[in-house]
Amino acid sequence: MNIPFTLSSAVEPLPQAHAIPLDQLDVSDPRLLEQNIWPDYFKRLRDEAPIHYLPASPFGAFWSITRFDDIKFVDSNWKLFSSEPVIVIGDRTEDMELDMFIAMDPPKHDQQRKAVQGVVAPANLTQMEGLIRQRVGSILDNLPIGESFNWVEHVSVELTSQMLATLFGFPFEDRHKLIYWSDMATAVPEMTGAICDPEERMSAMGECAKTFSGLWHQRAAEQAAGQPPGFDLIQLLQNNEDTKDLIERPKEFLGNLILLIVGGNDTTRNSISGGVHALNQFPAEFDKLRADPGLIPNMVSEIIRWQTPLAHMRRIATEDVQMHGQTIRKGDKVVMWYLSGNRDERVIDQADHFMIDRHNARQHLSFGFGIHRCMGNRLAEMQLRVLWEEILQRFHWIEVVGEPEYVRSNFVKGFKSLPVKIHPK
Amino acid sequence: MPQITFIEYSDKSHCVDAETGKSLMQIAIDHGIPGIDADCGGSCACGTCHVIVHETWQGKLPTAQEEEMAMLDMTPEPQPGSRLSCQLTVTDALDGLVVRLPEFQM
Numbered sequence: 322m323n324i325p326f327t328l329s330s331a332v333e334p335l336p337q338a339h340a341i342p343l344d345q346l347d348v349s350d351p352r353l354l355e356q357n358i359w360p361d362y363f364k365r366l367r368d369e370a371p372i373h374y375l376p377a378s379p380f381g382a383f384w385s386i387t388r389f390d391d392i393k394f395v396d397s398n399w400k401l402f403s404s405e406p407v408i409v410i411g412d413r414t415e416d417m418e419l420d421m422f423i424a425m426d427p428p429k430h431d432q433q434r435k436a437v438q439g440v441v442a443p444a445n446l447t448q449m450e451g452l453i454r455q456r457v458g459s460i461l462d463n464l465p466i467g468e469s470f471n472w473v474e475h476v477s478v479e480l481t482s483q484m485l486a487t488l489f490g491f492p493f494e495d496r497h498k499l500i501y502w503s504d505m506a507t508a509v510p511e512m513t514g515a516i517c518d519p520e521e522r523m524s525a526m527g528e529c530a531k532t533f534s535g536l537w538h539q540r541a542a543e544q545a546a547g548q549p550p551g552f553d554l555i556q557l558l559q560n561n562e563d564t565k566d567l568i569e570r571p572k573e574f575l576g577n578l579i580l581l582i583v584g585g586n587d588t589t590r591n592s593i594s595g596g597v598h599a600l601n602q603f604p605a606e607f608d609k610l611r612a613d614p615g616l617i618p619n620m621v622s623e624i625i626r627w628q629t630p631l632a633h634m635r636r637i638a639t640e641d642v643q644m645h646g647q648t649i650r651k652g653d654k655v656v657m658w659y660l661s662g663n664r665d666e667r668v669i670d671q672a673d674h675f676m677i678d679r680h681n682a683r684q685h686l687s688f689g690f691g692i693h694r695c696m697g698n699r700l701a702e703m704q705l706r707v708l709w710e711e712i713l714q715r716f717h718w719i720e721v722v723g724e725p726e727y728v729r730s731n732f733v734k735g736f737k738s739l740p741v742k743i744h745p746k
Numbered sequence: 747m748p749q750i751t752f753i754e755y756s757d758k759s760h761c762v763d764a765e766t767g768k769s770l771m772q773i774a775i776d777h778g779i780p781g782i783d784a785d786c787g788g789s790c791a792c793g794t795c796h797v798i799v800h801e802t803w804q805g806k807l808p809t810a811q812e813e814e815m816a817m818l819d820m821t822p823e824p825q826p827g828s829r830l831s832c833q834l835t836v837t838d839a840l841d842g843l844v845v846r847l848p849e850f851q852m
Contacts, residue, residue, distance in 0.1 A: 393791060397790070397791035431816075431819060434820070435820075442823070443822070444822065683783055683784075683785045684786070684787050
């Protein structure tokens with residue numbers, strides 16, 4: 322049963338997790354992330370109902386999977402748990418009926434993913450590192466010193482938009498459009514509980530499709546005129562047998578582009594912000610970092626666990642599945658709450674502590690497991706590593722000087738703003 | 747105890763005594779061999795314990811199951827002899843096995 326959505330943006334404080342009867346506990350409420358009160362809700366499910374069924378919510382009935390090992394089981398069994406037709410908790414609105422490979426099962430998924438995964442393959446990344454370092458340096462060198470500013474806008478968004486423009490061969494001066502389209506695509510109230518005007522969204526998606534279709538034809542014309550092929554995502558799609566006619570399938574064309582934009586946008590952006598925030602909550606960790614910059618790669622994994630920029634992925638059971646004595650029926654909606662699994666004390670020692678020297682820091686759920694595992698994981702890690710290497714060269718401390726604002730969504734776990742002040746070395 | 751040789755991408759070689767019954771991935775982790783991430787802890791779910799089995803050994807190992815093939819299929823640079831080391835169990839029959847590590851894990 323779907324409960325209709327109200328688009329109220331008023332902030333009404335939600336009850337404490339223990340004050341709600343277990344069978345009514347609704348972790349799909351997008352205000353849990355917005356008000357940053359999600360940890361207790363998910364801890365209660367992990368401890369008392371690791372496989373939890375909610376018969377009615379604004380997103381319909383769904384099962385919540387909240388423990389690390391159970392999530393790993395569901396995520397790596399694509400035959401039992403299908404990714405079609407969509408991987409967020411809410412069903413698609415008519416205007417968002419797009420086809421993308423993250424929401425396809427094999428064999429179609431495999432063909433389309435293979436066409437583009439080369440662009441972020443580790444071998445290509447070493448060539449990108451110099452460029453990223455240069456851009457990071459330029460962004461950091463232009464930040465105001467000693468005065469308060471929004472880290473999200475000036476660093477996280479700026480760096481990710483520059484990277485996206487490069488990956489797509491997109492006009493650099495228009496790069497903020499990519500961020501805007503990505504934000505619009507994830508902010509569908511019926512799908513993720515976010516807030517967004519449907520007309521604005523439809524117009525943004527239309528503009529996105531039109532712009533990329535222009536870019537596609539421009540690249541095709543350049544190649545036809547004898548220019549050597551490049552390695553941006555558009556040209557990789559054009560030069561692959563399975564995707565060379567993608568433009569003739571508009572829902573797949575726009576869908577896969579949106580997937581690649583969102584994949585490189587919200588995730589890295591919010592991990593960039595989340596790292597600064599976490600180091601302020603656990604300032605002794607920043608002391609450790611200053612004392613041993615060699616901890617940066619390990620810290621990057623810990624930041625990605627701690628932030629878990631995408632809170633969930635959803636599946637549909639393809640047959641009856643028994644878990645913890647309960648039967649998930651064929652056709653049921655199953656939601657893997659990555660943000661909960663990443664705080665599961667059964668698997669992660671002192672899971673509610675941010676520790677940059679954590680043992681086994683790489684063993685987190687943020688990239689997912691199985692055939693849909695994040696394709697850009699190494700690019701994300703590299704961007705964050707370079708960012709922190711360059712930060713340590715320049716700054717003594719990045720101080721959070723006010724309350725952050727969080728995104729309202731049950732999918733994007735992110736920051737709207739993070740006021741900071743920089744203290745130079 | 748069977749002996750297994752891991753060769754890093756840089757050609758640096760590590761010959762180790764391997765406990766039977768453990769996975770090849772676990773042996774590499776236990777001996778601190780660099781180049782194996784094993785992000786999923788050995789569940790055939792991340793593809794980051796990729797090794798390339800030496801050609802003289804390629805026909806002598808148990809064949810990869812469907813799950814392993816599916817994960818290996820996502821490796822950007824697959825090679826003949828590509829396997830996930832978490833899916834290979836050490837037995838006495840593996841004495842003398844040589845595997846190379848790829849330049850990058852996916």
